Amino acid sequence: MTIKQRTFTPQQYGKVAVLFGGSSAEREVSLNSGNAVLQALTAAGVDTIAFDPAEKPHTGLLDLKVERAIIMLHGRGGEDGTVQGALEWLGIPYTGTGVLGSSLAMDKIRSKQVWQALGLSTxxxxxxxxxxxxxxxxxxxxxNLGNIVMVKPAREGSSIGMAKVTSAKQLEAAVTDAFNYDNHVLIEQFIEGPEYTVAILHGQALPSIRMSTPHVFYDYSAKYQDNTTEYFCPSGLNAEQEAQIGKLASDAFAALDGSGWGRVDVMQGNDGRFYLLEANTVPGMTEKSLVPKAAKQAGLSFTDLCLEILATSETGRAERVFGEEVRP
Incomplete structure (x- = not known):
């Protein structure tokens, strides 16, 4: 696989702020992601500083004479278009998806409605x-949804507030709990079959990853705490299926106005069909995270991946059309 080459050297980016931490429910994961990226970019020769929006206002970036920002904020306030809007107002180039795409992808309900409207399977x-x-x-x-469902707060990540339920009583309890995280809750038909994720970098789908966990589902603990989760990359799909899941993920990401880099989660039903779950515009970059695993399979080290993500800030916001990307 050939990945688009960077046009800047590490030194040409100027002073780069790694934004991480924040005040969302995913703060701990964001701290881990941000620290890993900060260390990698610093070692590569990028002039980097750490910046936690929970500790200082965004305008502090101007006082620090920051020239670019690499966003490693997960969840609300960092992945929902909020910080993207602030950076655009401050005139600071930033990595990844813009305001509209970030807001859409953060909302699982709006994402599904867009995919449905475009005929993408979910x-x-x-x-x-x-x-x-x-x-x-x-x-x-x-x-109506097949007697087994997943309950998900519409605008949370890392499986926070999620539950798998099999009865009306369980559903009532799970929805009530999910309302603690969001006023809108997605109740989704459970797809029986393997779960995959596809990383997107510079408009290309990286090799898919299949996840296997003894947990009821791929929850927060399975993602970040346990050592029982298994990851398969190559995922075991044949060439035709790999092309199919890659195109579906790329189209889904583009449909939400995704740009630069991200990740799309997919289930494969017993019927062999792939079903979209959600898109992530600022995926995790911890030692257990999925995008670095896919990048490694594509021939990119963690440091190279961080530099490629930083490179998504080079040309500003991309103009998006469904299924393709047009850059100025």
Missing amino acids: AAYHIAEKSRFDARSCGVIIQ
């Missing part, structure tokens, strides 16, 4: 709104 679902949720409807909802 599981059946129901939307629960806190202001008018009727617990008496749980029986009908779960029956």
Whole structure:
């Protein structure tokens, strides 16, 4: 696989702020990602500084004479378009997806609605709104969705607030808990089959990864705490399936106005069909994270990957059209 080459040397980026930490529920993961990236870029010769928006205002970037920002903030305030908008207002180039795409991808419900409108395969679902949720409807909802569902806060990451349920009583409890994280909750048909993820870099799909865990599902603990999760890259798909899942992920990312780098999560049903779960515009970059594993399979070291991510700040926001990327 050939990855687009950087046009800047590490020194030409000027002073680069690595934004990490923040105040979202994913702060701990963000700290781990940011520290790993900070160390790699510094070792590569980039003039880097650490910047935690939870500790100082964004305008502090101007006081520090920052010339670029690499965003390693996960969750709300960093992955939802908020910090992207702040950086655009400050006139500081930044990595990855812009305001619109970040906001869309952060919202699992809006993402599915966009994919559905474009004919991209995704599981059946129901939307629960806190202001008018009727617990008496749980029986009908779960029956209509095949009797096994995933409950997900619409705008949280790292599987926070998620649950797999198999009864109306469990569904009521799971939705009530998810409302602690978001006023809108996605109730999604459970797809029985293997789970995959596809990293996107410079508009290209990297080799897919298959995850296997003894947990009920690929939850926060399976992602970041346990050593029981297995990762397979190559994933075991044949060449035709690999091309299929890569195109689906690339199209899904582009449909949400994704840019630069990211990750798309996919399930394969027992029918062999791939179903989109969600897109991540600032995926994890910890030692257990998936994008570095895919990049390694594509021939990129962790440091090279960090430099490629930094390179997504070179040309500013890309103009997106479905299925392709057009850069000025």
